Amino acid sequence: MGNNGPYATAPRPCDNRKVTVLPQIPDGLELVRSTPEFDQDSVPKALLNAHRVAIGVWGLAVVGSGTLDFTFEDDGITHRLQAGESMVIPPSQLHHVAPVGDVSFHVEFYRDPVH
Numbered sequence: 001m002g003n004n005g006p007y008a009t010a011p012r013p014c015d016n017r018k019v020t021v022l023p024q025i026p027d028g029l030e031l032v033r034s035t036p037e038f039d040q041d042s043v044p045k046a047l048l049n050a051h052r053v054a055i056g057v058w059g060l061a062v063v064g065s066g067t068l069d070f071t072f073e074d075d076g077i078t079h080r081l082q083a084g085e086s087m088v089i090p091p092s093q094l095h096h097v098a099p100v101g102d103v104s105f106h107v108e109f110y111r112d113p114v115h
Contacts, residue, residue, distance in 0.1 A: 022079075023088045025058050029110040032057075037064065037106050040099035050094045058110045059089030066103030071096055081105075 038044070050073050053059040061070055063081045070087045071078040073094035080100070081087055089095060089107075097105075 023090045023093075025060065025088050025110055028112065029058060030113045031108055032111050033109050035107045037104050039104050040066075040102055043097070043099060043105075047097050050096050052092050052094050053089055053109065055091050056111055057091055060086050060108040060110065061089060061097065062086040062106055062108060064104040064106070067100035068103050068105050069098040069100055071098070 038047075061068070061081070063083055063085055065083045067083075068081045069078045070081055073096070078098075079087060
């Protein structure tokens with residue numbers, strides 16, 4: 001994904017806490033699969049609770065329309081993602097999402113092609 005990051009515009013924290021450096025997908029990883037498009041009614045309950053991607057796998061939550069709150073459990077900061085924005089999810093990092101009204105989004109999964 002390189003130095004330009006995985007998204008066109010950075011998401012905004014939902015509170016006034018210090019903004020942390022957001023992760024980026026390392027160069028050289030390949031897309032291995034994507035979830036179907038979810039909306040506020042079809043989002044799996046597991047995504048609404050703390051969960052993680054597998055070891056060695058990076059995720060990318062991509063918002064197609066509407067608004068999605070994305071929270072990393074370790075710092076508790078919620079990032080509000082709008083249509084066209086995305087959030088990189090490092091391997092094994094606990095996180096959850098919460099739709100804010102009508103939303104559509106999917107998750108892409110990347111890994112090193114030699115593994």
